[in-house]
Amino acid sequence: MAAITLDKVTKQYAGSPKPAVRDLSLAIARGEVYGLLGHNGAGKSTTVMMICGLLQAGSGAISVFGMNPAQHGPSVRSRVGVATQDIALFPSLTGMENLQYLCRMYGLKPDSHQLMALLERFGLSADAGKKVDSYSGGMKRRLNLIASVLHDPELLILDEPTAGVDVQSRAMIIAYLREMNTKGMTIIYSSHILEEVEKLCQRVGFMSEGVLIEQGLTADLLAKYHTDSLESVYLTVSGKSISI
Amino acid sequence: MKILATIWKEFLTLWRDPGGMALIFLMPVLLVTVMSLVEDVPFRDYRHFNFDIVSVNDDHDTLGDFIEQTLASSGSFHLVKEYEGKPLTRESGMDLVSSGHYRAFLYIPPHATQRLNGKTTIVVQALMSGFGITDRPAADSTGAVEIKVVFDPVIQVNVKQSLLYAIEKIVAGAENKVLMAKFSEQVKKMTGSNDTMPQPDLSKMIAVTSERSYEGFDELAMNSVQHNVPAWAMFAMFFIVFPLAGNFIKEREDGSLLRMRLIAGSRFHFIAGKYVFYFFVCLLQFVLMLSVGLFLLPLLGLPALVIGDKLLYIALAATCISLAATAYGMAVAGAFRTHHQALTFGAISVVLLAAIGGVWVPVYVLPHALQVASNVSPLSWGLELCNDIFLRHTGFVQLVPQMGKLLGFAAGCLGLAYFLQNRQSSR
Incomplete structure (x- = not known):
């Protein structure tokens, strides 16, 4: 059964000469790790916002766990976790205080032991009492990821979760995502580091100028384009010579 | 629960920001003290x-x-x-x-x-x-x-x-x-x-005497303290636009507001918690400024602020002014996309509203055109409200028009903030 389906979805912002997303059709199965790739402005963020019900599609149909997010936004969002590219944390609060506050905003009672276990899992327990302001980029990324899974979502959307982080932090994040996926979590993964995407994602889709220009199983795409890297696939399908 | 959590989060954020605390509490105290001392001489009779x-x-x-x-x-x-x-x-x-x-x-x-x-x-x-x-x-x-x-x-x-x-x-x-x-x-x-x-x-042979327009407090007259304390209290309270809009836009820029939108049913509580917290900050500023007038300025040789005996009216006035000031901050936060734009506009607009609102000099000495313009300044409404309670000793009915204007302004600003925030979100 599909966790997400998009059927000929188009979204054009007011005042913009062309659609941010055009005729996007996509289906992501439950428990799948899907890599959504594309350059900046390709339409990935708009797609994610529509999946979460924060933006309404101009035309087409979207279904998330069988619900239309435009009509059942809160219900959809209660089952979706999003780790945005921005470190959306409160720098004056400590790591623990950030998680406690976000638990309350999710309507959960913060359990310090559980939170400390999560922090431990990501190697942040020793810094739980320090202000996030003092965290390194990698620590902030890890805490940002914890903040997006506090409500135990069925679908996790990650936008550049490993951008600018050290090798150790990256390994922790990838290992955690694999573990969550084995427990049934559906993941949409967006990253510029295509090696990561190759290792983690079963399927990938490439977006360019708001259009899904190619998608398929990672192995199939590599075979189809006679290459050993997704980067080459992207450059071929998009006709772009720049690195993504 | 969510609103309380946000109030606590805002409290921790402000408490851990010495610069913000100084801007909100220390600077207004210094401002009102210095201005009362400086303006004491022009307010005095030449005989003094x-x-x-x-x-x-x-x-x-x-x-x-x-x-x-x-x-x-x-x-x-x-x-x-x-x-x-x-x-x-x-x-x-x-x-x-x-x-x-x-x-x-x-x-x-x-x-x-x-x-x-x-x-x-x-x-x-x-x-x-x-x-x-x-x-x-x-x-x-x-x-x-x-x-x-x-x-x-x-x-x-x-x-x-x-x-x-x-x-x-x-x-x-x-x-x-x-x-x-x-x-x-x-x-x-x-x-x-x-x-x-x-x-x-x-x-x-002929004596010209003056009488107060009401029977009330003795030795009551407009002086530097009586003008400056409520006037600069208004200014400081409306200057809440600076930390409030700054904080709001910063959280929008760094994605925290988006996170709140992504947490089901938390956006309203997040914004409401922020509004309530800064409302209480404004109230605290008002109390602090009155305390300066009542206790600190007399120690510096100035007359003590006279606030009358209608504490309920003072509390109602402070509530109306705080609601208006905080709502203005929310509207400014919604109107601008960047920190810099909001803070520049917020600061200049409050200075202008203060100038035409009689904060620097009483409205009655302003040119006619500015006196007319003062009618649209919420700082002027707040100041008049304070003068009505402190000096004119008016009854509740006479206070209603100014309170109504402030509450109407607050409602208008909140409506505008809601509209603008939604517009920002849909961009």
């Missing part, structure tokens, strides 16, 4: 300050001595008669003022008493001749006895007028005195009496 006047008396007679003695004994003026150990002349006295060493120079010309006597003799004889008692005197062809007062150009107009008024009053008193003496002399001549005639005190 001791002003140096360079004085040269070339008359050396009754009139000159009378003017100088009266000025010196008033306690408001200190006569400077010499400079660097040398007695002053007309030229050197003038130089002291034109060089900016002193602000005013009083010059009593030679023979002033003699000329005044001559003039009063003519006046009295003219009066007597009307009754056929004396011959009609020749017409007085000489000009008025000129007592010159020269002012430094930098002196404030109100101080200059106060000084002129004081000197004119003394001279008028001298005129009356000499006139009555001459009249008495003529009557004695006419009657052949050697008795000393009583000198009536003409200054007590």
Whole structure:
């Protein structure tokens, strides 16, 4: 059964000469790790916002766990976790205080032991009492990821979760995502580091100028384009010579 | 629960930001203290300050001595008669003022008493001749006895007028005195009496008194503290736009607001919690500023702020002003996309609203056009509300229009903020 389906979805912002997303059709199965790739402005963020019900599609149909997010936004969002590219944390609060506050905003009672276990899992327990302001980029990324899974979502959307982080932090994040996926979590993964995407994602889709220009199983795409890297696939399908 | 969590989060954020705390609490206290001290002098009656006047008396007679003695004994003026150990002349006295060493120079010309006597003799004889008692005197062809007062150009107009008024009053008193003496002399001549005639005190024939427009507190008058404390309290409260809009936009820019939108049902609580927290910050500012007026300023030699005895009305006024100020901050946060734009607009708009709202100088001394403009300043409504409660001692019904304006402004700003935030979110 599909966790997400998009059927000929188009979204054009007011005042913009062309659609941010055009005729996007996509289906992501439950428990799948899907890599959504594309350059900046390709339409990935708009797609994610529509999946979460924060933006309404101009035309087409979207279904998330069988619900239309435009009509059942809160219900959809209660089952979706999003780790945005921005470190959306409160720098004056400590790591623990950030998680406690976000638990309350999710309507959960913060359990310090559980939170400390999560922090431990990501190697942040020793810094739980320090202000996030003092965290390194990698620590902030890890805490940002914890903040997006506090409500135990069925679908996790990650936008550049490993951008600018050290090798150790990256390994922790990838290992955690694999573990969550084995427990049934559906993941949409967006990253510029295509090696990561190759290792983690079963399927990938490439977006360019708001259009899904190619998608398929990672192995199939590599075979189809006679290459050993997704980067080459992207450059071929998009006709772009720049690195993504 | 979510609102309380957000209030606690905002509290921790502010508590851990010494710069923000100083901007919100310490700066307004310094501002109100300094402004009350600085503006104390212009608010005082001229009789309450001791002003140096360079004085040269070339008359050396009754009139000159009378003017100088009266000025010196008033306690408001200190006569400077010499400079660097040398007695002053007309030229050197003038130089002291034109060089900016002193602000005013009083010059009593030679023979002033003699000329005044001559003039009063003519006046009295003219009066007597009307009754056929004396011959009609020749017409007085000489000009008025000129007592010159020269002012430094930098002196404030109100101080200059106060000084002129004081000197004119003394001279008028001298005129009356000499006139009555001459009249008495003529009557004695006419009657052949050697008795000393009583000198009536003409200054007590008509008394102009002032009364307050209500029966209430004693010794109550507009002074520096009474104006500055509520005025700068308004300014500080509306300046909440600075930390509030700054905090809001920063959280929008770093994605925290988006995170709240992604957490089901938390966005309203997040914004409401922020609004409630800053509302309480405004209330605390108001209490702090009143406390400065009540307890700190008297220690610095200023009069204590009079707030009356209607604490409930004060609480209601503070609530209305805080709601309006915080809502304004929310509207500014919604209207601008960047931190820089919002803070620049917020700061300048509050300064402008303060200027036309009577924070620097009372509205009634502003030009007519600005007085009309002050009607749209929420700071003016808040200030009027405070003056109504503190000074005019008005009843609740009279407070309703200003409170209504502030609450209407708050509702309008919140509506605008809601609309603008939604527009920002859909971009």
